[in-house]
Amino acid sequence: MKIGIAGAGLLGRLLALHLVRQGHEVHVFDLASGPLARGAAGWTAAGMLSPTAELESADENIFRQGLRSIELWSQIIPGLNQPVSLTHAGSLLLAHRTDTGAAMRIVGLLEQKAPVDHKPRALSPAELSELEPCIHGPGRAWLLPHEGHLNTVEAMAALQSSAVGTQWHWNTPVVQLESGRLITATGSHSFDHVFDTRGTGMREAGRPFDAHDVNCLNVRGVRGEIFWLHAPGVTLNRPVRLLHPRHRVYVVPRSNNIIVVGASEIESEDRSPASLRTTVELLAAAHSMLPALAEARVVHSETNLRPALADNLPRIEHQAGLTRINGLFRHGWLIAPAVVEEALNTFSGH
Ligand SMILES: Cc1cc2nc3c(=O)[nH]c(=O)nc-3n(C[C@H](O)[C@H](O)[C@H](O)COP(=O)(O)OP(=O)(O)OC[C@H]3O[C@@H](n4cnc5c(N)ncnc54)[C@H](O)[C@@H]3O)c2cc1C
Numbered sequence: 628m629k630i631g632i633a634g635a636g637l638l639g640r641l642l643a644l645h646l647v648r649q650g651h652e653v654h655v656f657d658l659a660s661g662p663l664a665r666g667a668a669g670w671t672a673a674g675m676l677s678p679t680a681e682l683e684s685a686d687e688n689i690f691r692q693g694l695r696s697i698e699l700w701s702q703i704i705p706g707l708n709q710p711v712s713l714t715h716a717g718s719l720l721l722a723h724r725t726d727t728g729a730a731m732r733i734v735g736l737l738e739q740k741a742p743v744d745h746k747p748r749a750l751s752p753a754e755l756s757e758l759e760p761c762i763h764g765p766g767r768a769w770l771l772p773h774e775g776h777l778n779t780v781e782a783m784a785a786l787q788s789s790a791v792g793t794q795w796h797w798n799t800p801v802v803q804l805e806s807g808r809l810i811t812a813t814g815s816h817s818f819d820h821v822f823d824t825r826g827t828g829m830r831e832a833g834r835p836f837d838a839h840d841v842n843c844l845n846v847r848g849v850r851g852e853i854f855w856l857h858a859p860g861v862t863l864n865r866p867v868r869l870l871h872p873r874h875r876v877y878v879v880p881r882s883n884n885i886i887v888v889g890a891s892e893i894e895s896e897d898r899s900p901a902s903l904r905t906t907v908e909l910l911a912a913a914h915s916m917l918p919a920l921a922e923a924r925v926v927h928s929e930t931n932l933r934p935a936l937a938d939n940l941p942r943i944e945h946q947a948g949l950t951r952i953n954g955l956f957r958h959g960w961l962i963a964p965a966v967v968e969e970a971l972n973t974f975s976g977h
Contacts, residue, residue: 628652631809631818633801635659636667637959638824638952640786641967643793644703653793654818656811658800658828662787668826669959671853671931673879673889674779675866676700676961677718679747679771682740683733686940689958690741692965697775699964704777709785711778712882716865718774719759720747721916723871724766730870734769745773761862761919765869776866776879779960801825806948820974823951826934827896841937843944843951848932851957852901853889854909858923861886869912876912886923888913892933892957901928933957943970950974 628651632639635657647653659666678693697715704711722730738746747769750758755768762768787795796811803810804823810816823829827848830836836847863880879887891905906928914920936942936954941962944951952970955963 628819630654631656631816631821632824633804633809633821634667634824634826634828635662635787635795636824636826637669637783637963638826638955638967639822640669640783640790641963642822642824642970643790644786645967645971647790647793653790654796654816655793656796656799656801656809659797661797662795663784664797665929667783668851668931668933669783670780671851671929672779672960673853673866673877673887674777674782674960675718675877675879676775676777677771677866678961679737679741679745679774680718680720680868681958681961682737685958687740688940689962692941692962693958694773695965695968696962697773699968700777703964704782704785707785707789708791709781709788711781711785713775713777714865715773715775717770717772718776718865719750719755719867720769720771721762721765721867721869722767723764723915726870726872727767729872730767733870737771745771747771759862759864759867761917762867763916763918765916774866777960778881782960800828804949804951806946808948819948821949822970823949824953826953826955827932829934829951829953838937841940841942843936843942843953846934846936846953848896849935849956850893850895850897850930851890851933852905852909852928852930853887854901854906854925855881855927855929856886856888856913856920856923857884857926858886858920859884861917861919861923863917867916869916871912874908874912876909878913878917885926886920896932898930898932901930933959941966943973945973
């Protein structure tokens with residue numbers, strides 16, 4: 628089949644990879660200037676694969692899609708033509724003693740919602756310092772054993788370069804999609820089937836967000852700010868989250884001595900640079916659990932928008948000749964492979 632995809636973000640790249648490998652003729656259109664231009668939220672994400680921790684605010688379906696996706700990433704990544712770091716060393720929840728009450732409410736919720744072998748396991752100070760020798764300060768720690776993380780910058784590049792045979796149309800915003808048709812500034816393009824994976828770009832310009840309409844086109848952006856620290860000598864083996872009464876902060880290790888600190892979650896579509904408030908809160912919280920970060924250098928900060936629907940859940944909408952997928956919100960990397968698997972199963976069943 629001849630397939631058109633609008634949007635070369637996380638979903639668009641994964642779809643292209645699967646469809647071109649199945650032997651379809653695949654064309655992908657994006658407003659970005661090239662394969663490494665970093666407009667998609669997929670580039671900005673920290674890459675935490677945290678099905679259990681996300682149960683704090685997400686439903687059990689996200690948990691199941693997360694577990695399935697972790698399995699699928701382990702199959703997809705070794706088959707890519709560039710290396711992508713993917714780990715399964717679990718993640719940690721940490722709390723300062725003064726915040727134990729607030730932390731216990733979250734840990735209690737996860738204990739209730741998670742199946743038995745995914746429940747948080749309390750760590751003694753000795754166990755914590757064996758796992759993460761650079762962490763000092765938080766008096767309470769729990770291990771979430773089956774969580775992981777991947778390097779999103781490596782993965783975005785590798786997904787695109789591995790979809791060999793795909794025709795990429797950069798600098799080409801898609802203004803409208805119809806059954807088997809994709810309309811750009813240069814004209815109308817016909818396909819057997821089109822996929823709409825434009826994330827926050829799916830909402831018509833000027834159309835106000837309707838909080839009661841659960842529909843892929845009625846998407847909103849949720850602002851997220853993130854920081855990269857260069858911290859040679861600071862060892863961190865897995866993602867850690869600080870359970871703080873006011874702000875959520877996580878710290879994620881990357882290659883080349885980079886540590887990612889994130890992320891704000893603000894109901895705003897403002898993509899301007901990080902605010903002073905977010906900078907102070909996130910970096911102070913990160914330093915309070917990893918004091919060795921004091922001399923780290925802030926080498927990069929980035930702001931992007933998470934594509935979210937009215938209920939903050941993902942959605943696949945099929946009609947003849949057109950599939951829309953949206954609403955991956957804060958769990959895109961956690962659930963994308965399972966969402967794409969489901970979309971392609973239904974598509975091939977048509
Ligand atoms: C700060 C931050 C931290 C995050 N951390 C995590 C995390 O740790 N774990 C996790 O699982 N998820 C995380 N996420 C969420 C994840 O990044 C998103 O859920 C995911 O990227 C959504 O994928 P998508 O393909 O729908 O959208 P995107 O990745 O945003 O891709 C959309 C694409 O559509 C293109 N586009 C838009 N309009 C048009 C148009 N008119 N025509 C053509 N192309 C168009 C864009 O250029 C873009 O390339 C985070 C997000 C942010 C912002």
